[in-house]
Amino acid sequence: xxxxxxxxxxxxxxxxxxxxxxxxxxxxxxxxxxxxxxxxxxxxxxxxxxxxxxxxxxxxxxxxxxxxxxxxxxxxxxxxxxxxxxxxxxxxxxxxxxxxxxxxxxxxxxxxxxxxxxxxxxxxxxxxxxxxxxxxxxxxxxxxxxxxxxxxxxxxxxxxxxxxxxxxxxxxxxxxxxxxxxxxxxxxxxxxxxxxxxxxxxxxxxxxxxxxxxxxxxxxxxxxxxxxxxxxxxxxxxxxxxxxxxxxxxxxxxxxxxxxxxxxxxxxxx
Amino acid sequence: xxxxxxxxxxxxxxxxxxxxxxxxxxxxxxxxxxxxxxxxxxxxxxxxxxxxxxxxxxxxxxxxxxxxxxxxxxxxxxxxxxxxxxxxxxxxxxxxxxxxxxxxxxxxxxxxxxxxxxxxxxxxxxxxxxxxxxxxxxxxxxxxxxxxxxxxxxxxxxxxxxxxxxxxxxxxxxxxxxxxxxxxxxxxxxxxxxxxxxxxxxxxxxxxxxxxxxxxxxxxxxxxxxxxxxxxxxxxxxxxxxxxxxxxxxxxxxxxxxxxxxxxxxxxxxxxxxxxxxxxxxxxxxxxxxxxxxxxxxxxxxxxxxxxxxxxxxxxxxxxxxxxxxxxxxxxxxxxxxxxxxxxxxxxxxxxxxxxxxxxxxxxxxxxxxxxxxxxxx
Numbered sequence: 001x002x003x004x005x006x007x008x009x010x011x012x013x014x015x016x017x018x019x020x021x022x023x024x025x026x027x028x029x030x031x032x033x034x035x036x037x038x039x040x041x042x043x044x045x046x047x048x049x050x051x052x053x054x055x056x057x058x059x060x061x062x063x064x065x066x067x068x069x070x071x072x073x074x075x076x077x078x079x080x081x082x083x084x085x086x087x088x089x090x091x092x093x094x095x096x097x098x099x100x101x102x103x104x105x106x107x108x109x110x111x112x113x114x115x116x117x118x119x120x121x122x123x124x125x126x127x128x129x130x131x132x133x134x135x136x137x138x139x140x141x142x143x144x145x146x147x148x149x150x151x152x153x154x155x156x157x158x159x160x161x162x163x164x165x166x167x168x169x170x171x172x173x174x175x176x177x178x179x180x181x182x183x184x185x186x187x188x189x190x191x192x193x194x195x196x197x198x199x200x201x202x203x204x205x206x207x208x209x210x211x212x213x214x215x216x217x218x219x220x221x222x223x224x225x226x227x228x229x230x231x232x233x234x235x236x237x238x239x240x241x242x243x244x245x246x247x248x249x250x251x252x253x254x255x256x257x258x259x260x261x262x263x264x265x266x267x268x269x270x
Numbered sequence: 271x272x273x274x275x276x277x278x279x280x281x282x283x284x285x286x287x288x289x290x291x292x293x294x295x296x297x298x299x300x301x302x303x304x305x306x307x308x309x310x311x312x313x314x315x316x317x318x319x320x321x322x323x324x325x326x327x328x329x330x331x332x333x334x335x336x337x338x339x340x341x342x343x344x345x346x347x348x349x350x351x352x353x354x355x356x357x358x359x360x361x362x363x364x365x366x367x368x369x370x371x372x373x374x375x376x377x378x379x380x381x382x383x384x385x386x387x388x389x390x391x392x393x394x395x396x397x398x399x400x401x402x403x404x405x406x407x408x409x410x411x412x413x414x415x416x417x418x419x420x421x422x423x424x425x426x427x428x429x430x431x432x433x434x435x436x437x438x439x440x441x442x443x444x445x446x447x448x449x450x451x452x453x454x455x456x457x458x459x460x461x462x463x464x465x466x467x468x469x470x471x472x473x474x475x476x477x478x479x480x481x482x483x484x485x486x487x488x489x490x491x492x493x494x495x496x497x498x499x500x501x502x503x504x505x506x507x508x509x510x511x512x513x514x515x516x517x518x519x520x521x522x523x524x525x526x527x528x529x530x531x532x533x534x535x536x537x538x539x540x541x542x543x544x545x546x547x548x549x550x551x552x553x554x555x556x557x558x559x560x561x562x563x564x565x566x567x568x569x570x571x572x573x574x575x576x577x578x579x580x581x582x583x584x585x586x587x588x589x590x591x592x593x594x595x596x597x598x599x600x601x602x603x604x605x606x607x608x609x610x611x612x613x614x615x616x617x618x619x620x621x622x623x624x625x626x627x628x629x630x631x632x633x634x635x636x637x638x639x640x641x642x643x644x645x646x647x648x
Contacts, residue, residue: 159361159363161359161360161361161363162363162365164328164330164350164357164359164363165357165359165363165365165424166365166376166380167329167330167349167350167351168328168329168330168350168351168355168356168357169351169376169377169380169424169428170350170351170352170377170380170381171351171376171380172380175380179365179376180365183365183366183367184366184367
């Protein structure tokens with residue numbers, strides 16, 4: 001009992017440390033211009049205002065960047081699911097020559113830092129005419145190794161009996177994937193979707209490299225540009241940060257339930 | 271489901287099957303023929319190839335050599351779904367996100383049957399298996415026996431030519447196992463579909479089979495009716511595989527043998543037994559043989575022509591209500607006696623047992639049975 005109490009206290013402490021900057025970000029975004037720069041910095045806005053949010057959307061084109069980010073992250077998620085799920089499943093549950101070698105090579109490639117690939121990838125996309133377009137931003141998300149590996153590990157837990165029973169029941173490999181494997185893999189799908197959405201939403205470096213057209217900017221890129229222009233305007237910056245952070249927080253809370261496993265319960269033995 | 275047994279029921283034939291796993295040649299020139307409507311139980315110790323046999327027929331493994339036919343139709347090159355076989359797995363392998371009705375209807379859905387036909391077939395199968403009230407449940411909400419029935423339902427809706435059962439009862443507790451065993455027997459009596467049933471449980475095999483196929487290291491050790499395998503085992507391996515408590519096996523040495531009979535000495539305190547002659551002719555004196563006698567073939571009463579075992583001290587007695595298992599003697603000379611009724615023998619007391627001569631089996635040094643010579647007609 002004592003140990004549990006201590007654990008709870010510790011968890012609460014860490015939660016407070018993590019949450020404090022986020023809460024202050026929201027507080028500052030609601031302060032009057034210049035209020036956050038005072039000393040000591042106030043924790044709560046004395047006279048809350050939404051002026052900075054209005055300014056963001058009316059003067060800085062934040063609406064467009066928000067739409068850009070939403071579009072890119074949604075597309076990245078959908079495309080990643082389309083390519084990654086069959087790949088991960090095939091690596092786990094189909095038998096063909098060279099399968100395990102391919103998996104090992106892919107895993108070895110994980111050791112190569114992503115930044116090393118950025119320049120060659122940029123040149124490649126330039127040759128293909130995909131620079132300064134959504135397509136160029138999306139390419140790295142199509143079939144990430146980590147995602148494929150995540151799906152593969154989850155698919156390995158699908159009982160072989162289930163796949164074989166479906167084969168005997170006359171299901172084609174595609175239908176086994178569609179009707180037997182996918183429903184069982186829902187937690188993995190949710191994890192992968194969230195992972196890709198968050199990753200592409202928060203991604204800064206790659207969109208910065210690929211996108212030169214201001215109108216195509218995603219939120220993080222736009223926010224950085226805003227920071228360069230208006231570095232004194234802390235309250236405006238914080239409002240921009242809130243707009244960038246809140247959608248993914250909402251998404252995370254919405255999908256949280258999906259992570260709970262137990263979908264396999266009752267399929268075999270029990 | 272077949273209409274009152276009017277359906278043509280084909281058998282299955284495996285011819286010269288070869289199957290290798292890496293360096294291990296599991297099957298080599300393996301032949302098995304299952305008659306029309308026959309219920310064949312394949313038994314054997316783990317690793318004997320019984321599950322692989324089913325997987326080869328189902329199409330989950332491909333043979334390296336040989337052919338598999340159902341009736342006149344060659345199936346070994348067909349994908350599993352086109353072979354006309356249905357399989358029930360040890361783990362049941364139910365689709366977890368589907369209801370009972372969806373699970374049972376899945377093969378028909380995959381075959382592209384119209385929705386109304388699927389619903390009719392599923393309703394009939396549910397009715398037959400007592401699942402009608404559970405049709406909307408998911409596998410996680412069912413007991414082990416109910417899950418097993420759903421798996422059977424999924425197998426029978428397809429009206430397969432051949433049923434394959436892979437240890438379907440081994441995940442159930444003892445009472446439920448006995449009940450499901452009878453349900454399998456009734457189902458087979460009703461549908462008449464040719465069945466290959468794999469188990470490692472000798473009692474299950476004897477209770478269910480029209481014919482038992484005993485596998486050992488990828489070969490057929492013996493096949494026949496349960497009675498044949500029990501009473502006339504072809505080898506010491508077969509003799510030991512069936513029966514609980516296990517058959518008594520006494521190492522012995524031939525003292526002398528001729529056309530009249532044979533005298534053998536066991537390891538028990540100079541015990542000499544006189545047995546009828548063997549059909550294959552007398553063995554030279556000194557040959558090592560193994561005598562085997564079923565625990566229930568022993569009796570404490572002498573009788574005309576019975577073989578008399580030397581007295582042995584009672585080591586233990588276990589009473590099971592209705593029958594008593596008595597352990598006698600020690601080491602190579604130990605015997606288990608399955609006694610029906612009678613007073614409990616005291617530990618340490620000497621007991622003399624007899625057995626009918628034809629119940630004392632003799633196995634050659636290579637483990638093969640030596641049948642007794644036909645009795646001279648009087």
